[in-house]
Amino acid sequence: MKKIISIILIIFIIFFIFINISFEETVAENQDIVLGQSCALSGPAGALGSAFMNGANSYFGEVNAKGGVNGHKIKLISMDDYYEPNYAVKNTVDLIKNKKVFAMFGEIGTPTSKAVLPIITKHKIPFLMPFTGAKFLREPKNRYIINMRSSYEHETQALIEYLTQVDKKSKIAIFYQNDSYGQAGLYGVEKALKAKGLALVAEGKYRRNTLLIESAITTILDKKPDAIVMIGAYKPCALFIEEVKRRTYQEITFANISFVGSRALVNALNEKMDNVIISQVVPISNKLNKKEHRNFVYTEGYLAAKLFVKAVENTKSPLTREKFLDSFSKLAPTSLGGYLHLNIKNDTFNGLDKVYITKYKEGEFIELMEHTQ
DSSP states (O other): OHHHHHHHHHHHHHHHHHSOOOOOOEEOTTOOEEEEEEEOOSSTTHHHHHHHHHHHHHHHHHHHHTTOBTTBOEEEEEEEOTTOHHHHHHHHHHHHHTSOOSEEEOOBOHHHHHHHHHHHHHHTOOEEOOBOOOGGGTSSOOTTEEOOSOOHHHHHHHHHHIIIIISOOOOEEEEEESSHHHHHHHHHHHHHHHHTTOOOSEEEEEOTTOOOOHHHHHHHHTTOOSEEEEESOHHHHHHHHHHHHHHOOSOOEEEEOGGGOHHHHHHHTTTOOTTEEEEESSOOOGGGOOGGGGSHHHHHHHHHHHHHHHHHHTSOSSEEHHHHHHGGGGSSSEEETTTEEEOEETTEEOOOOEEEEEEEETTEEEEEEEEEO
């Protein structure tokens, strides 16, 4: 049945991509700017989509309460795709064709982003601040993609730098999700290790949206690593950490990238975060003076919304997609909240250029290292 549904969805996608459909390009005066978001709101990655959505809506709410931006209120329509590509495509088609969104915003995940990319490119829909560091969203240049976060390649480079130079680890393994997200992380780790004259001692993988990690644990522990880089969602990563700690007395550093969802991982591990580090693409944000910003994903959603509003502010009326995209060239260097700086490199907007290695200790995150690419 699942196979039949997938085939039907593929046919639907192909039909949608190649049919000529007319979209509303201009946002009329005093009309709402409608954004569409397909993201995980349930399942093993559900906390990520919810946190990003809530962060974005928090800032949009502040702006709307003051009358909006350039006469426009902002409305975010979020739809659950369960972190599955087929549902992401279905949601994206609905949001573009039926909800008439101005842009897509805050897609959660690499496999879901990859699935909708042909639709975005074909119909020239802005694809804004996706929650992924995948290389295909950065290279080759695509005018319709605006990234705010650093790449997975940068995150894994920072983690390997910390593990080898600060933590003095040399036997490094990887636990990763067996899809385009995990492959992106695997590529980054192998590249960073090669630059240090090292190679992975073991690889273990699991299937997306499952907790099938037993084979990965056996494969990795057999090689007795002193550090394990983790490219996964918070539930399987938490279970993996718990099981590895239970089965060995060896001191192992568990190094996660930001997509894991730091607060979600802390909760899943009941705050037992010994020997766990996480790379972040936004700094520890108590400077924003909001309790919610202790959640890095919430903060990223909040700042992504702020970046969107800044771009709209810099777009002359009437607001169109093309004029809106042009406005990003006027934003760099700029700041969000007085401390977060954005830059344009190689004529493409890729936002942040720093990664922060963090650790959870005594109820809060502390910064261990800052890495600039």
